[in-house]
Amino acid sequence: MADQGSLRHMARSLRFYYHAWLRESDWPRWRALCEDLPDWYEEWQSAAELAIAGSRAQPWQIRKVEIEPEDYAAWCRARGRLHNAASRALYATFLGTHAQGESPEEH
Secondary structure: OOOHHHHHHHHHHOOEEEEEEOOHHHHHHHHHHOOOOOOOHHHHHHHHHHHHHHHOOOOOEEEEEEOOHHHHHHHHHHHOOOOOHHHHHHHHHHHHHHHOOOOOOOO
């Protein structure tokens, strides 16, 4: 299982930092799926934007990756992962690297 440190290492080595982006229209499904999310989308969005702003000082490009709740849940299920921030970050990196034609190890 990858931790936050290995996610950052993978993102740095690929020159991109992929940030999981959740759509407001999917918020009820995300809340049902992930207990670690706040009650309100706006609260999550503010925290996500702060995290992105804080990462801008790093030497990689930041890419928001919109993720679908059902696809994410299936990905977690196939890998025996919990539905949490670490898994969302790893899934966004997985999607982002595949969209760029890169092939990191599959976690």
